[in-house]
Amino acid sequence: MRIRVAQYFDKDKILKFCKDTFEWGDYIAIVLDFWLADPSGILLVADIPDSRTFQYKPVAISHISVCQNHLLWIEGIRVDKVHRNKGIATSLLQYMVKYGIKNGLCESCALVSYDNINSKKLFEKHGFSQSCIYAYYNVKIKKRLEYSVSHIIIKYACFDDINLICAYLNNSKFYLEKNNRYFNNWKFYKLENTFNCIYNLIDSKKVFLILDENSTICGLSIINILDDVDAFYNKPLLQVCYLDCMNYCIYSKTIYLILDTLFNYNKHKNVQIFVNGSIDLHHLFNNNDNYNVDTFEKFIVYCKKL
Structure with missing residues (x-):
């Protein structure tokens, strides 16, 4: 061979x-x-x-x-x-x-389906360890919905927010528990809590802040808006690439806000959502004729120091 x-x-x-x-x-x-x-x-x-x-x-x-x-x-x-x-x-x-x-x-990584036993054994046998587990939802949305979300808002992050974002991540239990990778083109990159990393993401207009009624950051999301045709789905779509909320109870509200604020109902047909594997979003989409979870799968990010 x-x-x-x-x-x-x-x-x-x-x-x-x-x-x-x-x-x-x-x-x-x-x-x-x-x-x-x-x-x-x-x-x-x-x-x-x-x-x-x-x-x-x-x-x-x-x-x-x-x-x-x-x-x-x-x-x-x-x-x-x-x-x-x-x-x-x-x-x-x-x-x-x-x-x-x-x-x-410095590091080698791969994304493996949670149910792919053979691939999991292969990577683990060669010194790769599980870095984090992510749940993937591909959701088809049929028509515009009216949401009633109080007490929180979503906005684009600006450069003046960098220090506040770094402070938020320093105190985020979610981030500190190794849930510090964000999705991009079927790869998961480390969300480095550094000025340069946050600056570059803001400069690409990918960072959104979730603010409470006192304008204090209570969550952070990285969003990718594909207005051109996506290679995998052959249509424009919205991707939630990272979602970190201070309290689990506001995850649902945040998803609603993202859809209400950023989903282009005249162009987008799908939203892809990547969240920590412990967060179950099925209750948002079940028993609702306006949503259809087309695909759900869990993935493991395997990593090895080189």
Whole structure:
């Protein structure tokens, strides 16, 4: 077996073993062209010689990205069903970890479905630990709703708020309990409680503050508004990428406020919500004909120091 960088001529052979990975199919066909051309990442192929022709053929893939804060992100490990349980996934993972070490990166992370027992065993066997658990809701909204939310408001954060935000995070039990990662493009980045990190997020117009009746911060959210077509869902959508509230009782109110304030009913059809796995939002959407939880899944962020 050899591991190499994938080429465009591998595409059809890769897609043959990446069709029915999960019950719902697989997302590899959607992202494969992007991964092949990704300047900040590498699509790896593991191939073996064919027993008849002796020509090498792809039997496994994985994608790695070098991200901000010296982070190596691992995703999309796939092995042809015929060649599973032969140590190929292990070889790929070891190769990727060595790549991160060789290139001076500090941490390697991956996102694994909570129910994917084999992947969990693979990462844990090689020294990865569970950093945090996130729940993912993909919610379809049929029509505009009228909300009655009192005592709190939501607003864009500005640069003058940076010190207040840092102070809030310093005292946030939620943040201090390792729930300090935010979603972006199916990766989870550390929300660093530093001036530069908060400044950059505010500059990108992604930070929203939840304020009480005294204009005191009682919550913080990172929002991504995709007005262009999203690659995965082929439509514009709203993403709640991080949500930290001082009290659990205001999570529901905050979700209502976000939808009422930021959801564009003329453009958006979906809202994706990522929250700590211990927070259950089903009660917001159950028994309501205006909502439909299209997808719900829990994910584990696995991390390893390099």
